[in-house]
Amino acid sequence: MTQADLPARSATPDTSRLLRAEQRGLRLAILCRTFAVGAAFLWVGGSWVAFGFYPNPLIFVVLGVFTAVGVAHACVIGTRFDRWWMKYAIYTIDILGICATFAFLPVIREEAVPQILAFRAYGIYYLFPMVAMATLSLSPRLVLWSGCVAVIGWFAAFFIAIAGMETTLSWSDLPPGATRAQYEALFLSADFIGRGNRIEETGFLMIATLILSLGVLRARRVFMAQVQAQAEREQIASTLGRYVPEAVAKRLIDDPEALTPQQRYAVILVMDISGFTAYSAGRAPTEVIEHLNDFLSGCAEKVSRHNGVVIQFTGDGLMASFGTPIESAEPEQEAIAASRALMAQAGKAGFSIRIGLAAGPVAAGSIGSSDRQAFTVYGDTVNRAARLEAHAKTLGRTLLLDGSFEDKLQGQPVERHEQQTLRGLSEPVTVLVLA
Structure with a gap:
Protein backbone atom coordinates (compact mmCIF):
# COMPACT_ATOMS: atom_id res chain seq x y z
CA MET A 1 0.00 0.00 0.00
CA THR A 2 1.38 3.38 -0.96
CA GLN A 3 2.04 6.28 1.35
CA ALA A 4 -0.64 8.22 -0.48
CA ASP A 5 -3.11 5.44 0.41
CA LEU A 6 -2.20 5.82 4.12
CA PRO A 7 -2.23 9.55 4.86
CA ALA A 8 -2.61 9.04 8.58
CA ARG A 9 0.77 7.33 8.99
CA SER A 10 3.91 9.33 9.49
CA ALA A 11 6.14 9.32 6.41
CA THR A 12 9.58 7.80 6.65
CA PRO A 13 12.35 9.21 4.44
CA ASP A 14 11.96 6.23 2.08
CA THR A 15 8.17 6.55 1.73
CA SER A 16 8.47 10.32 1.42
CA ARG A 17 10.74 9.90 -1.61
CA LEU A 18 8.33 7.38 -3.10
CA LEU A 19 5.40 9.73 -2.45
CA ARG A 20 7.20 12.55 -4.25
CA ALA A 21 7.92 10.18 -7.15
CA GLU A 22 4.24 9.23 -7.29
CA GLN A 23 3.22 12.89 -7.32
CA ARG A 24 5.64 13.68 -10.14
CA GLY A 25 4.30 10.66 -12.03
CA LEU A 26 0.71 11.82 -11.60
CA ARG A 27 1.60 15.25 -12.93
CA LEU A 28 3.33 13.62 -15.88
CA ALA A 29 0.25 11.46 -16.49
CA ILE A 30 -1.94 14.57 -16.51
CA LEU A 31 0.43 16.20 -18.98
CA CYS A 32 0.16 13.13 -21.24
CA ARG A 33 -3.59 13.16 -20.75
CA THR A 34 -3.75 16.81 -21.81
CA PHE A 35 -1.72 16.05 -24.94
CA ALA A 36 -4.04 13.13 -25.71
CA VAL A 37 -7.11 15.33 -25.37
CA GLY A 38 -5.46 17.95 -27.57
CA ALA A 39 -4.73 15.28 -30.18
CA ALA A 40 -8.38 14.19 -30.03
CA PHE A 41 -9.48 17.80 -30.57
CA LEU A 42 -7.24 18.04 -33.62
CA TRP A 43 -8.32 14.67 -34.99
CA VAL A 44 -12.05 15.29 -34.67
CA GLY A 45 -11.77 18.88 -35.87
CA GLY A 46 -9.44 17.90 -38.70
CA SER A 47 -11.79 15.16 -39.83
CA TRP A 48 -14.59 17.68 -39.86
CA VAL A 49 -12.62 20.05 -42.09
CA ALA A 50 -10.70 17.60 -44.27
CA PHE A 51 -13.16 14.76 -44.82
CA GLY A 52 -16.55 16.39 -44.32
CA PHE A 53 -17.32 14.19 -41.32
CA TYR A 54 -19.65 16.07 -39.00
CA PRO A 55 -19.24 14.69 -35.47
CA ASN A 56 -21.56 15.31 -32.61
CA PRO A 57 -20.62 18.69 -31.06
CA LEU A 58 -20.98 17.16 -27.61
CA ILE A 59 -17.65 15.40 -28.27
CA PHE A 60 -15.91 18.75 -27.94
CA VAL A 61 -17.76 19.42 -24.69
CA VAL A 62 -16.67 16.06 -23.28
CA LEU A 63 -13.06 16.68 -24.27
CA GLY A 64 -13.19 20.13 -22.69
CA VAL A 65 -14.51 18.70 -19.42
CA PHE A 66 -11.76 16.07 -19.42
CA THR A 67 -9.15 18.79 -19.80
CA ALA A 68 -10.62 20.93 -17.02
CA VAL A 69 -10.80 18.02 -14.58
CA GLY A 70 -7.17 17.09 -15.29
CA VAL A 71 -5.88 20.63 -14.83
CA ALA A 72 -7.81 20.97 -11.55
CA HIS A 73 -6.29 17.72 -10.26
CA ALA A 74 -2.79 18.82 -11.26
CA CYS A 75 -3.20 22.00 -9.20
CA VAL A 76 -4.18 19.98 -6.12
CA ILE A 77 -1.43 17.31 -6.23
CA GLY A 78 1.03 17.75 -3.37
CA THR A 79 -1.01 20.45 -1.60
CA ARG A 80 -2.88 20.21 1.68
CA PHE A 81 -6.06 19.59 -0.31
CA ASP A 82 -4.66 16.45 -1.92
CA ARG A 83 -6.30 13.17 -0.87
CA TRP A 84 -5.33 9.59 -1.64
CA TRP A 85 -8.68 8.82 -3.29
CA MET A 86 -8.52 11.69 -5.79
CA LYS A 87 -6.33 9.85 -8.30
CA TYR A 88 -8.73 6.89 -8.23
CA ALA A 89 -11.66 9.23 -8.74
CA ILE A 90 -9.97 11.03 -11.65
CA TYR A 91 -9.17 7.80 -13.50
CA THR A 92 -12.66 6.46 -12.78
CA ILE A 93 -14.24 9.63 -14.20
CA ASP A 94 -12.02 9.52 -17.27
CA ILE A 95 -12.60 5.85 -18.04
CA LEU A 96 -16.34 5.90 -17.35
CA GLY A 97 -16.60 9.11 -19.35
CA ILE A 98 -15.06 7.35 -22.37
CA CYS A 99 -17.37 4.36 -21.88
CA ALA A 100 -20.40 6.63 -21.54
CA THR A 101 -19.44 8.32 -24.80
CA PHE A 102 -19.66 4.97 -26.58
CA ALA A 103 -22.92 4.13 -24.80
CA PHE A 104 -24.87 7.38 -25.20
CA LEU A 105 -23.24 9.80 -27.62
CA PRO A 106 -24.68 9.22 -31.13
CA VAL A 107 -22.13 8.59 -33.83
CA ILE A 108 -23.99 10.85 -36.29
CA ARG A 109 -26.56 13.45 -35.27
CA GLU A 110 -28.76 13.50 -38.34
CA GLU A 111 -29.62 9.80 -38.59
CA ALA A 112 -30.66 7.11 -36.18
CA VAL A 113 -27.63 4.85 -36.32
CA PRO A 114 -27.40 1.94 -33.84
CA GLN A 115 -25.06 2.87 -31.02
CA ILE A 116 -23.32 -0.50 -31.35
CA LEU A 117 -21.58 0.90 -34.43
CA ALA A 118 -19.54 3.14 -32.11
CA PHE A 119 -17.98 0.01 -30.62
CA ARG A 120 -17.33 -1.50 -34.03
CA ALA A 121 -16.00 1.69 -35.65
CA TYR A 122 -13.73 2.88 -32.84
CA GLY A 123 -13.09 0.22 -30.23
CA ILE A 124 -11.66 -0.44 -26.80
CA TYR A 125 -8.19 0.82 -27.71
CA TYR A 126 -9.29 4.25 -26.47
CA LEU A 127 -9.09 2.81 -22.97
CA PHE A 128 -5.59 1.35 -23.26
CA PRO A 129 -3.84 4.75 -22.94
CA MET A 130 -5.76 5.42 -19.72
CA VAL A 131 -4.43 2.23 -18.13
CA ALA A 132 -0.96 2.90 -19.53
CA MET A 133 -0.91 6.43 -18.07
CA ALA A 134 -1.80 5.00 -14.65
CA THR A 135 1.61 3.31 -14.61
CA LEU A 136 3.28 6.73 -14.40
CA SER A 137 1.94 7.06 -10.85
CA LEU A 138 4.11 4.11 -9.70
CA SER A 139 0.99 2.72 -8.02
CA PRO A 140 0.14 -0.89 -8.98
CA ARG A 141 -3.17 -0.49 -7.18
CA LEU A 142 -4.12 2.40 -9.43
CA VAL A 143 -3.17 0.39 -12.52
CA LEU A 144 -5.31 -2.56 -11.40
CA TRP A 145 -8.14 -0.22 -10.46
CA SER A 146 -8.02 1.49 -13.85
CA GLY A 147 -7.99 -1.83 -15.71
CA CYS A 148 -10.92 -3.23 -13.73
CA VAL A 149 -12.95 -0.03 -14.12
CA ALA A 150 -12.22 -0.09 -17.86
CA VAL A 151 -13.42 -3.69 -18.24
CA ILE A 152 -16.55 -3.16 -16.15
CA GLY A 153 -17.31 0.20 -17.75
CA TRP A 154 -16.80 -1.18 -21.28
CA PHE A 155 -19.18 -4.07 -20.69
CA ALA A 156 -21.72 -1.77 -19.04
CA ALA A 157 -21.58 0.58 -22.03
CA PHE A 158 -21.91 -2.39 -24.36
CA PHE A 159 -25.04 -3.71 -22.65
CA ILE A 160 -26.54 -0.22 -22.56
CA ALA A 161 -25.87 0.19 -26.28
CA ILE A 162 -27.59 -3.09 -27.22
CA ALA A 163 -30.41 -2.79 -24.69
CA GLY A 164 -32.76 -1.01 -27.11
CA MET A 165 -32.01 -3.19 -30.11
CA GLU A 166 -34.90 -5.35 -31.29
CA THR A 167 -32.62 -7.80 -33.04
CA THR A 168 -29.02 -8.69 -32.22
CA LEU A 169 -26.67 -10.83 -34.22
CA SER A 170 -23.39 -12.40 -33.19
CA TRP A 171 -20.91 -14.96 -34.49
CA SER A 172 -23.05 -17.77 -33.12
CA ASP A 173 -25.72 -16.87 -35.70
CA LEU A 174 -23.49 -18.04 -38.55
CA PRO A 175 -24.62 -21.41 -39.86
CA PRO A 176 -22.08 -24.24 -40.10
CA GLY A 177 -20.05 -24.01 -43.28
CA ALA A 178 -21.14 -20.42 -43.89
CA THR A 179 -20.28 -18.86 -47.21
CA ARG A 180 -18.43 -15.63 -47.81
CA ALA A 181 -21.68 -13.87 -48.56
CA GLN A 182 -23.12 -15.03 -45.25
CA TYR A 183 -20.01 -13.78 -43.39
CA GLU A 184 -20.27 -10.40 -45.07
CA ALA A 185 -24.00 -10.14 -44.48
CA LEU A 186 -23.54 -10.87 -40.79
CA PHE A 187 -20.53 -8.64 -40.23
CA LEU A 188 -21.93 -5.68 -42.17
CA SER A 189 -25.34 -5.86 -40.59
CA ALA A 190 -26.28 -2.96 -38.29
CA ASP A 191 -27.61 -5.57 -35.86
CA PHE A 192 -24.24 -7.32 -35.50
CA ILE A 193 -22.99 -6.77 -31.91
CA GLY A 194 -19.95 -9.07 -31.83
CA ARG A 195 -20.36 -10.24 -28.25
CA GLY A 196 -17.36 -12.54 -28.61
CA ASN A 197 -15.23 -9.62 -29.79
CA ARG A 198 -16.11 -7.66 -26.66
CA ILE A 199 -15.05 -10.59 -24.47
CA GLU A 200 -11.84 -11.02 -26.41
CA GLU A 201 -10.83 -7.33 -26.29
CA THR A 202 -11.59 -6.92 -22.59
CA GLY A 203 -9.62 -10.11 -21.90
CA PHE A 204 -6.58 -8.65 -23.62
CA LEU A 205 -7.09 -5.39 -21.74
CA MET A 206 -7.13 -7.27 -18.43
CA ILE A 207 -4.00 -9.24 -19.35
CA ALA A 208 -2.21 -5.98 -20.25
CA THR A 209 -3.39 -4.49 -16.95
CA LEU A 210 -1.96 -7.37 -14.93
CA ILE A 211 1.36 -7.19 -16.78
CA LEU A 212 1.61 -3.42 -16.29
CA SER A 213 0.73 -3.65 -12.59
CA LEU A 214 3.41 -6.31 -12.08
CA GLY A 215 5.89 -4.10 -13.92
CA VAL A 216 5.00 -1.13 -11.70
CA LEU A 217 5.27 -3.28 -8.58
CA ARG A 218 8.74 -4.40 -9.63
CA ALA A 219 9.73 -0.82 -10.42
CA ARG A 220 8.60 0.24 -6.94
CA ARG A 221 10.66 -2.50 -5.31
CA VAL A 222 13.73 -1.55 -7.33
CA PHE A 223 13.16 2.11 -6.46
CA MET A 224 12.79 1.38 -2.75
CA ALA A 225 15.86 -0.87 -2.79
CA GLN A 226 17.91 1.90 -4.38
CA VAL A 227 16.58 4.48 -1.93
CA GLN A 228 17.34 2.20 1.01
CA ALA A 229 20.84 1.46 -0.30
CA GLN A 230 21.49 5.17 -0.80
CA ALA A 231 20.20 5.95 2.70
CA GLU A 232 22.47 3.27 4.16
CA ARG A 233 25.43 4.67 2.22
CA GLU A 234 24.68 8.18 3.47
CA GLN A 235 24.36 6.94 7.05
CA ILE A 236 27.63 5.03 6.83
CA ALA A 237 29.38 8.01 5.26
CA SER A 238 27.98 10.29 7.95
CA THR A 239 29.10 7.93 10.70
CA LEU A 240 32.54 7.36 9.23
CA GLY A 241 32.90 11.08 8.62
CA ARG A 242 33.04 11.64 12.36
CA TYR A 243 36.25 9.63 12.57
CA VAL A 244 37.89 9.86 9.15
CA PRO A 245 37.91 12.51 6.41
CA GLU A 246 34.69 12.60 4.37
CA ALA A 247 36.52 11.89 1.12
CA VAL A 248 38.15 8.84 2.69
CA ALA A 249 34.80 7.65 4.03
CA LYS A 250 33.15 7.89 0.62
CA ARG A 251 36.01 6.11 -1.08
CA LEU A 252 35.99 3.41 1.59
CA ILE A 253 32.33 2.76 0.83
CA ASP A 254 32.81 2.75 -2.95
CA ASP A 255 36.03 0.76 -3.02
Missing part, protein backbone atom coordinates in the same frame (compact mmCIF):
# COMPACT_ATOMS: atom_id res chain seq x y z
CA PRO A 256 37.28 -0.65 0.28
CA GLU A 257 40.37 -2.15 -1.42
CA ALA A 258 41.52 1.34 -2.46
CA LEU A 259 42.47 2.10 1.15
CA THR A 260 44.66 -0.92 1.72
CA PRO A 261 48.20 0.12 2.73
CA GLN A 262 50.27 1.01 -0.32
CA GLN A 263 52.98 3.40 -1.42
CA ARG A 264 51.83 6.47 -3.31
CA TYR A 265 53.33 9.72 -4.52
CA ALA A 266 51.76 12.61 -2.64
CA VAL A 267 52.25 16.07 -1.23
CA ILE A 268 51.93 16.43 2.54
CA LEU A 269 50.85 19.72 4.09
CA VAL A 270 51.42 20.42 7.78
CA MET A 271 49.97 23.61 9.26
CA ASP A 272 50.24 25.06 12.76
CA ILE A 273 49.13 28.30 14.41
CA SER A 274 51.98 30.54 15.54
CA GLY A 275 51.73 31.84 19.10
CA PHE A 276 48.60 29.93 19.92
CA THR A 277 49.63 29.54 23.56
CA ALA A 278 49.89 33.32 23.92
CA TYR A 279 46.53 33.71 22.18
CA SER A 280 44.86 31.26 24.59
CA ALA A 281 46.22 32.97 27.71
CA GLY A 282 43.62 35.17 29.38
CA ARG A 283 40.70 33.92 27.26
CA ALA A 284 37.90 31.66 28.34
CA PRO A 285 38.45 28.06 27.19
CA THR A 286 35.02 27.97 25.52
CA GLU A 287 35.86 31.09 23.53
CA VAL A 288 39.21 29.65 22.44
CA ILE A 289 37.70 26.31 21.39
CA GLU A 290 34.82 27.93 19.54
CA HIS A 291 37.13 30.26 17.61
CA LEU A 292 39.58 27.44 16.87
CA ASN A 293 36.80 25.15 15.65
CA ASP A 294 35.51 27.82 13.28
CA PHE A 295 38.99 28.43 11.92
CA LEU A 296 39.88 24.76 11.45
CA SER A 297 36.50 24.06 9.83
CA GLY A 298 37.23 26.79 7.31
CA CYS A 299 40.71 25.38 6.75
CA ALA A 300 39.33 21.90 6.08
CA GLU A 301 36.91 23.35 3.55
CA LYS A 302 39.76 25.16 1.77
CA VAL A 303 41.81 21.96 1.63
CA SER A 304 38.87 19.97 0.23
CA ARG A 305 38.20 22.65 -2.37
CA HIS A 306 41.70 22.02 -3.77
CA ASN A 307 41.28 18.21 -3.84
CA GLY A 308 43.15 17.68 -0.60
CA VAL A 309 42.17 15.48 2.32
CA VAL A 310 42.61 16.47 5.95
CA ILE A 311 44.18 13.40 7.51
CA GLN A 312 44.09 14.64 11.08
CA PHE A 313 43.82 17.70 13.26
CA THR A 314 46.87 18.29 15.46
CA GLY A 315 45.63 20.40 18.34
CA ASP A 316 45.91 23.89 16.85
CA GLY A 317 46.84 22.70 13.36
CA LEU A 318 46.24 20.02 10.77
CA MET A 319 47.89 17.61 8.37
CA ALA A 320 46.55 17.12 4.85
CA SER A 321 47.53 15.09 1.81
CA PHE A 322 47.23 15.78 -1.90
CA GLY A 323 47.37 12.81 -4.27
CA THR A 324 46.19 10.19 -1.83
CA PRO A 325 43.66 8.72 -1.23
CA ILE A 326 42.14 10.99 -3.88
CA GLU A 327 44.27 10.84 -7.01
CA SER A 328 45.50 14.11 -8.50
CA ALA A 329 47.36 15.02 -11.69
CA GLU A 330 48.99 18.10 -10.12
CA PRO A 331 49.23 17.60 -6.36
CA GLU A 332 52.03 20.20 -6.00
CA GLN A 333 50.00 22.99 -7.59
CA GLU A 334 46.91 22.07 -5.60
CA ALA A 335 48.89 22.02 -2.34
CA ILE A 336 50.37 25.47 -3.04
CA ALA A 337 46.93 26.86 -3.93
CA ALA A 338 45.49 25.36 -0.74
CA SER A 339 48.36 26.88 1.31
CA ARG A 340 47.61 30.35 -0.04
CA ALA A 341 43.93 29.85 0.78
CA LEU A 342 44.87 28.80 4.34
CA MET A 343 46.98 31.93 4.79
CA ALA A 344 44.05 34.07 3.67
CA GLN A 345 41.75 32.18 6.03
CA ALA A 346 44.17 32.74 8.91
CA GLY A 347 44.31 36.47 8.17
CA LYS A 348 40.52 36.70 8.41
CA ALA A 349 40.51 34.76 11.69
CA GLY A 350 43.28 36.88 13.21
CA PHE A 351 45.77 34.03 13.39
CA SER A 352 49.36 33.70 12.16
CA ILE A 353 50.21 30.30 10.76
CA ARG A 354 53.19 28.29 9.51
CA ILE A 355 52.98 25.72 6.72
CA GLY A 356 55.39 23.04 5.55
CA LEU A 357 54.99 21.26 2.20
CA ALA A 358 56.89 18.15 1.18
CA ALA A 359 56.44 15.93 -1.87
CA GLY A 360 57.49 12.34 -2.35
CA PRO A 361 56.53 8.73 -1.72
CA VAL A 362 54.34 8.05 1.29
CA ALA A 363 52.87 4.92 2.79
CA ALA A 364 49.11 5.41 2.89
CA GLY A 365 46.20 3.24 3.95
CA SER A 366 43.91 2.12 6.71
CA ILE A 367 45.49 0.81 9.87
CA GLY A 368 44.05 -0.40 13.15
CA SER A 369 42.07 -3.30 14.52
CA SER A 370 39.13 -5.13 12.99
CA ASP A 371 36.76 -3.03 15.10
CA ARG A 372 38.17 0.39 14.42
CA GLN A 373 40.48 1.68 11.73
CA ALA A 374 41.89 5.01 10.65
CA PHE A 375 43.35 6.24 7.40
CA THR A 376 46.84 7.67 7.77
CA VAL A 377 50.01 8.56 5.88
CA TYR A 378 53.56 8.06 7.12
CA GLY A 379 57.12 8.03 5.89
CA ASP A 380 60.03 10.43 5.32
CA THR A 381 57.84 12.80 3.27
CA VAL A 382 55.47 13.23 6.20
CA ASN A 383 58.35 13.84 8.61
CA ARG A 384 59.91 16.33 6.24
CA ALA A 385 56.70 18.35 5.96
CA ALA A 386 56.42 18.51 9.75
CA ARG A 387 60.06 19.63 10.11
CA LEU A 388 59.59 22.28 7.42
CA GLU A 389 56.63 23.70 9.32
CA ALA A 390 58.77 23.91 12.49
CA HIS A 391 61.74 25.36 10.54
CA ALA A 392 59.51 28.16 9.23
CA LYS A 393 59.70 29.68 12.71
CA THR A 394 63.52 29.71 12.51
CA LEU A 395 63.49 31.45 9.14
CA GLY A 396 60.65 33.77 10.12
CA ARG A 397 58.56 32.67 7.10
CA THR A 398 55.03 31.40 6.65
CA LEU A 399 55.35 28.79 3.90
CA LEU A 400 58.30 26.47 3.29
CA LEU A 401 58.61 23.85 0.56
CA ASP A 402 61.17 21.12 0.05
CA GLY A 403 63.43 20.96 -3.01
CA SER A 404 61.17 18.55 -4.89
CA PHE A 405 58.89 21.50 -5.70
CA GLU A 406 61.59 23.34 -7.65
CA ASP A 407 60.57 21.95 -11.03
CA LYS A 408 56.86 22.47 -10.31
CA LEU A 409 56.79 26.20 -9.55
CA GLN A 410 56.28 27.22 -13.18
CA GLY A 411 58.36 30.42 -13.06
CA GLN A 412 57.12 31.64 -9.68
CA PRO A 413 59.72 33.73 -7.80
CA VAL A 414 61.36 31.61 -5.14
CA GLU A 415 64.00 32.04 -2.46
CA ARG A 416 66.32 29.02 -2.23
CA HIS A 417 68.02 27.89 0.98
CA GLU A 418 70.62 25.16 0.33
CA GLN A 419 71.39 22.30 2.69
CA GLN A 420 69.20 23.21 5.66
CA THR A 421 69.57 20.97 8.68
CA LEU A 422 66.15 20.14 10.07
CA ARG A 423 65.71 18.73 13.53
CA GLY A 424 64.99 15.01 13.47
CA LEU A 425 66.22 14.43 9.91
CA SER A 426 69.51 12.65 9.25
CA GLU A 427 70.31 14.48 6.01
CA PRO A 428 70.08 18.20 5.15
CA VAL A 429 67.42 19.31 2.66
CA THR A 430 66.94 22.15 0.22
CA VAL A 431 64.29 24.59 1.43
CA LEU A 432 62.26 26.83 -0.90
CA VAL A 433 60.41 29.97 0.10
CA LEU A 434 57.86 31.45 -2.30
CA ALA A 435 58.36 35.19 -2.67
